[in-house]
Amino acid sequence: MPETQDVVTMEKIVALCKRRGFIFPSSEIYGGLGSTYDYGHYGVLLKNNVKAEWWRAMLQEHDDIVALDSAILQHPRVWEASGHLAGFTDPMVDCRTCKQRFRADHLGELQCGQKPSKHPGEAEQCDLTEARDFNLMFETTVGPVKESGSAAYLRPETAQGIFINFKNVLQFSRKKPPFGIAQVGKSFRNEITPGNFIFRTREFEQMEMEFFVPPAEAGRWYDYWKTERHDWYVRLGIRPDHLTLREHDPDELSHYSSGTSDVEYLFPIGWSELEGIANRGDFDLTQHTEYSGEKLEYFDQGSGERYVPHVIEPAAGADRATLAFLVDAYDEEDVDGSQRTVLKLHPRLAPVKVAVLPLVRKDGQPELAREVTDALKRRFQTEYDESGTVGKRYRRHDEIGTPWCVTIDHESLENRTVTVRDRDSLAQERVPIDELVGHIAARLAADWRSPKLG
Numbered sequence: 001m002p003e004t005q006d007v008v009t010m011e012k013i014v015a016l017c018k019r020r021g022f023i024f025p026s027s028e029i030y031g032g033l034g035s036t037y038d039y040g041h042y043g044v045l046l047k048n049n050v051k052a053e054w055w056r057a058m059l060q061e062h063d064d065i066v067a068l069d070s071a072i073l074q075h076p077r078v079w080e081a082s083g084h085l086a087g088f089t090d091p092m093v094d095c096r097t098c099k100q101r102f103r104a105d106h107l108g109e110l111q112c113g114q115k116p117s118k119h120p121g122e123a124e125q126c127d128l129t130e131a132r133d134f135n136l137m138f139e140t141t142v143g144p145v146k147e148s149g150s151a152a153y154l155r156p157e158t159a160q161g162i163f164i165n166f167k168n169v170l171q172f173s174r175k176k177p178p179f180g181i182a183q184v185g186k187s188f189r190n191e192i193t194p195g196n197f198i199f200r201t202r203e204f205e206q207m208e209m210e211f212f213v214p215p216a217e218a219g220r221w222y223d224y225w226k227t228e229r230h231d232w233y234v235r236l237g238i239r240p241d242h243l244t245l246r247e248h249d250p251d252e253l254s255h256y257s258s259g260t261s262d263v264e265y266l267f268p269i270g271w272s273e274l275e276g277i278a279n280r281g282d283f284d285l286t287q288h289t290e291y292s293g294e295k296l297e298y299f300d301q302g303s304g305e306r307y308v309p310h311v312i313e314p315a316a317g318a319d320r321a322t323l324a325f326l327v328d329a330y331d332e333e334d335v336d337g338s339q340r341t342v343l344k345l346h347p348r349l350a351p352v353k354v355a356v357l358p359l360v361r362k363d364g365q366p367e368l369a370r371e372v373t374d375a376l377k378r379r380f381q382t383e384y385d386e387s388g389t390v391g392k393r394y395r396r397h398d399e400i401g402t403p404w405c406v407t408i409d410h411e412s413l414e415n416r417t418v419t420v421r422d423r424d425s426l427a428q429e430r431v432p433i434d435e436l437v438g439h440i441a442a443r444l445a446a447d448w449r450s451p452k453l454g
């Protein structure tokens, strides 16, 4: 397996995202707010495609999973029952000299305020406190008056919203384990050491699914979801040798988990978690039964069978997955003596599927290009682009990962054909305008494999 990434660095990804309007540092005109980001046009389209592929894999390709969208604010007791109020902590140390706070278990990877740059605790002047636990939950107040009993928390994960709706979903869906509930939404963690662009932020989006199974089947379903989730990334073009499944050691496991595996990706910062798949047993339903007094179990009226299902949880991050797709797609190449930067994204993930480019802004070409754009945009995210030389427009669309550029030239006006340029192979094919929508649809539906695999 490769040890380091190829040409790509985090700096290059950050620069491309800013330059091409994928992702901007948030509140920039006020000097920025650490580790918060705003998604621009292409970033929204890309992340939406990532989430849509996840929903598709869950809801369309499985008929035993249903959707949920629960509130970000939940009853404070939810977080007592889940263990987050007591246990969702990181050990922290403060430095009395530079007044910075660090995660005690990450000291070796962090930079301290001292120059030349050192790890916290290494310089003579460093004066670290003992490690103390710091809760990662964001607290807020419900209602106009801050008083006791008005405290609430922004959810640190979407999973608990699923557990507290177990009974509702069971009743309406008449499902029988094994079945799953899936949710995508924002989560908030007061991370002590956020960083590495959108890899770790305090506000982020999760894609989580809780799969409820008969206790005896938990092992089998745990194995199933590990493979399924690993393969989802591969199907969407991530190079398999840059992806791995890592089983947690027993001392890494949460107290409720009898098995956890991480899908890890080779980010520019090294191998890091992309998604976690956990075998959570009956911990969550049992806790919420105890704290709420509502029985959360499966009861089969026909057979009289009754049990608390066990839970397998694949938990992914939409932003972290977006970053992995960007990193894996990024490439720099020499084309005809000049350099191009290109995002070799899976066409289904690409923000724009087709760009329509009139070669010149006269002779009826823009009008025909508009007609072609109108036909394409009913089916695909299409962009009409007439600014600058055609070479510049190709480069721009290479950088945002547009898989196909349709060029309108003088011949197009004579015989109603256009050229379709392929982002990856650079091959150009002449296609009749009347067949163009079908042509693009077929290419979008075709199997795709990263050209970086050779």
Ligand code: ATP
Pocket (backbone or CB within 6 Å): 157, 189, 191, 198, 199, 200, 201, 202, 203, 204, 205, 206, 273, 274, 275, 276, 315, 316, 317, 318, 319, 320, 321
């Ligand atoms: P890590 O070990 O990186 O802190 P975690 O094990 O705490 O992650 P989970 O609670 O399992 O993460 O959350 C599931 C997924 O949510 C992670 O695999 C990741 O993709 C995403 N995620 C978690 N925390 C963040 C964050 N601060 N910023 C962006 N994504 C996150």
